[in-house]
Each structure stands twice: as structure tokens, then as C-alpha cells.
Amino acid sequence: MIRWLLIFMALALSARAQDRVVNIYNWTDYIDPSVLADFTRETGIKTRYDVFDSLETLEAKLFAGHSGYDIVLPSNEPSFSRLIKAGALTPIDRAKVPNWKNLDPVLMQRVESSDKDNRHGAIYLWGSIGLGINPDRIHAVAPDAPLNSWALLLDPKWAKQVAPCGIIMMDSAIDVVPSVLRYLGRSPDGATPEDFDAVSKALMAIRPYIREFASGGALEALATGQACLALDYSGDVDQAGARAREAGKGVNVTYVVPKEGAEIGFDMLSIPADAPHKEEALAFIDFVLRPDIMARITDATRYPNAIPATRALVKTTLLDDPNVFPTDAVMQRFFTIGPSTQAADRARTRLWARFKAGN
Incomplete structure (x- = not known):
């Protein structure tokens, strides 16, 4: 009897070892794939890796519950703070994350407004939201266009001139609206009816000149020269520039932090409250x-x-590369946003739906 019990326990432990897995939900093009393979090789824990391209998609998965994910990477605002408030994320047991000590305390302090005492997440990567441009093609259609300003996209005078070479708008109200507010001289956290009305008017004025709404897709369009202007994430634009150089077809892509300022955001390694494999996530x-x-x-x-x-x-x-590691002068032009209310979220969603529909 004892021998059979020992055999059963050994089989159970073996099955558990084989079943060890961590389910990851991350942004598109946001990891070195070999890292996943090395993690499995070193720990014996398999990885299942899915991607999203907007915070709206991530939030919908997590708020629906039982997503099945063990690691998710929301941006600190508004998604990370909102998920914490809703109880959708679990505190990190730092005793099981000894490499937490490697994090920059100054940068971690920047996200404490979203997560008091940094209890629910560690910074993974960070970047800003600005303009990806092909200056050669833009100059060809709009020689006097202001390449260092949000006006290049948000002033209909310039958007109309640039439109023939392709304008792509990030498909994320959460990410776009604060930048428009900043350009209009309003608080990026503005959420009054007047704020949203001003944003709506500004966006509708350039709607005829938007070729496509995309998030991850903007990278490829910029890299291949199919578009010359995109509102996008800094790292995505820098990736597009690198791919364009590797292709050697004369496509020139660069990232611009507009002079009016750009939003900076931090993507957080966090664990859903209902994650099925919390130890593996840690x-x-x-x-x-x-x-x-x-x-x-x-x-x-x-x-x-x-x-x-x-x-x-x-x-x-x-x-x-100052687009990857910004200089102190560029850092001064960055701004962060605070938590958003449900009423503001609903108003922003309605605004975005009308903008995309063009009415």
C-alpha cells in the first residue's frame, strides 16, 4: 500500500511539474521572444503568450473576469489605477521577487500616484505618445509644415496638405484625448463637457484626412512608407525606423516629441486577482x-x-538615441495623466465613436 501511495504522489508531482505555465497578455511587439524560451529553459515553466494593441481591449478582458491570464501589462494611467481600484489586480509578494531591488526608485515613485506604495506592479517598459513622421515625404507635399508640433496633425491646414502621403491615427481614445487637450492648452486630465466638446471639434476638423485607425498596424505602415504621419508610441516609431533602415529602400522614419508636450506612460507587470498560476507569475x-x-x-x-x-x-x-533614452531637456516636455472617472470614460468613448464614424 505504501509503495502504491508513493508512486501516486510521484506521478502527481510529475504532472504538476509538467503543468507549470504562465499565461501572459502583453502589448504587440513588446518582448524579445528568446526571453520566453530562456525563462522556460531555466525554470521549467512554460509560457502562453497573447497580445493586445489597445488599453480598451485589455480592460475589457480583465473586467469581464476569468481571463485566464497570469501576467498583464496595463499602462499606469488610466488602466492600471482603474484595475487596482476595481480589485482586479493582486498585490505583489515582493519576498518572492528578489530582483525587485533592481528597479529605479525615482521612476517607481512616478507611478505611486496610480498605485500607493507600489503594491500591485513593477515597471516593465515605458515611453511616450507623440508623432511618427517621414520628414522627406512630408516636406514633399507640405514644405513649410511644422514637424515639431502637434499642429502637424491637429491643425486641419497642415493635415490636409499631409494627407496625400498617408495619416494614421492611433485607435485609442484613452491615449489620444489627453494629447489633444494638451495641444488645445487645456489640462490633459480635463473631463468637463467643455473639454470634450473642444476635443471633438478639433478631431472632427481633421477627420477627412485620416486614412486609417490603427495601433500596432502603424508600425508596419511607417516602416514601408505607406504612411508618412502617425500618432503612435515612441518605441513603435523607433522600431519602424529601424526596420526601414534594415530594408534599405530609402524610407526615413523618426519620432517627434511635440514642442507642446507629450504624454509619458509606464507599462506595469501585474497579476490579475483571479490568475490561475500566481506563483509562476511571480x-x-x-x-x-x-x-x-x-x-x-x-x-x-x-x-x-x-x-x-x-x-x-x-x-x-x-x-x-534620445528617442529611446530621452535627454533631461526632453523629459521636461513630458506630462502624466491622473485617474479617470466612469463618467469621463463614457463621454470619451462616445466622443471617439463619433470621431471614427465621422459624424
Whole structure:
């Protein structure tokens, strides 16, 4: 009897070891795939990896419940703080994440307004929202266009001139509206009827000149020269520029932080409250917070991270690229946004639906 009991226990432990898995839900083009393979090789924990391209998609999955994911990466505002408030994320057991010590305390302090005492997440990567441009093609159709300003996109005078070479708008009200408010001289957190009316008027004025709404798709369109202007994430534009150079077809893509300012955001490694594999999730967070691993992720994605020790490990070309590691002067032009109310969310969603429909 004892022998059969021992055999049963051994089989059960073996099955458990084989079943160890972490289900990850991350942004498109936002990791070095070899990192996933190395995590499995070192820990024996398999990875299942899905992607999203907007915060709206991520929030819909998590608020519906039972997403099946163990690791999710919401931006600190508004999604991360909103998920915390709703009880959709679980606190991180730092005793099981020894590499937490590698995080930059100054950057972690920036997200404390979203997560008091940094209880629910660690910074994965961060970046800003600005303009991806092909200056050569824009100059060909609009020689006097202001390449350093939101006016290039949001002033209908310039949008009309640039439209023939292709304008792509990020398909995310959460990300776009604060930038429009900033351009209009209003608070990026503005949520009054007057604020949304002003945003609606500004967006509807350029609606005829928007070729496409996309998030992840803007990267490929910029890289291949199918579009010359896109409102997009900094790292995506930098990836597009790198791909264009590798293709060697004369496509020139660069990222612009508009002079009026650009929103900066932090994507947070966090664990859903109903995650089925919390221990495996903690192991994954600890793994990617190693400087050697995070440096590889920055090299692949061209987004900066929050681990100072990676500076000695990432590619020199990225360290010297102000679009990846912004200078102090550029950092002064960045702004962050605060939590949003449900009423503001509903108003923003209605505004966006009308904008996309063009009415």
C-alpha cells in the first residue's frame, strides 16, 4: 500500500511539474521572444503568450473576469489605477521577487500616484505618445509644415496638405484625448463637457484626412512608407525606423516629441486577482527584472526600462538615441495623466465613436 501511495504522489508531482505555465497578455511587439524560451529553459515553466494593441481591449478582458491570464501589462494611467481600484489586480509578494531591488526608485515613485506604495506592479517598459513622421515625404507635399508640433496633425491646414502621403491615427481614445487637450492648452486630465466638446471639434476638423485607425498596424505602415504621419508610441516609431533602415529602400522614419508636450506612460507587470498560476507569475516577474534579461528586452523593443543596471548592457546605439533614452531637456516636455472617472470614460468613448464614424 505504501509503495502504491508513493508512486501516486510521484506521478502527481510529475504532472504538476509538467503543468507549470504562465499565461501572459502583453502589448504587440513588446518582448524579445528568446526571453520566453530562456525563462522556460531555466525554470521549467512554460509560457502562453497573447497580445493586445489597445488599453480598451485589455480592460475589457480583465473586467469581464476569468481571463485566464497570469501576467498583464496595463499602462499606469488610466488602466492600471482603474484595475487596482476595481480589485482586479493582486498585490505583489515582493519576498518572492528578489530582483525587485533592481528597479529605479525615482521612476517607481512616478507611478505611486496610480498605485500607493507600489503594491500591485513593477515597471516593465515605458515611453511616450507623440508623432511618427517621414520628414522627406512630408516636406514633399507640405514644405513649410511644422514637424515639431502637434499642429502637424491637429491643425486641419497642415493635415490636409499631409494627407496625400498617408495619416494614421492611433485607435485609442484613452491615449489620444489627453494629447489633444494638451495641444488645445487645456489640462490633459480635463473631463468637463467643455473639454470634450473642444476635443471633438478639433478631431472632427481633421477627420477627412485620416486614412486609417490603427495601433500596432502603424508600425508596419511607417516602416514601408505607406504612411508618412502617425500618432503612435515612441518605441513603435523607433522600431519602424529601424526596420526601414534594415530594408534599405530609402524610407526615413523618426519620432517627434511635440514642442507642446507629450504624454509619458509606464507599462506595469501585474497579476490579475483571479490568475490561475500566481506563483509562476511571480517567477516570471522576477526573471524579467534581471538586468541581463531586461537589457535584451530593451534592445529588441527599443523602449527604455526602469532598471539602471541595464545601461551597461543595452546596445550603445540605443543609449545614444534620445528617442529611446530621452535627454533631461526632453523629459521636461513630458506630462502624466491622473485617474479617470466612469463618467469621463463614457463621454470619451462616445466622443471617439463619433470621431471614427465621422459624424
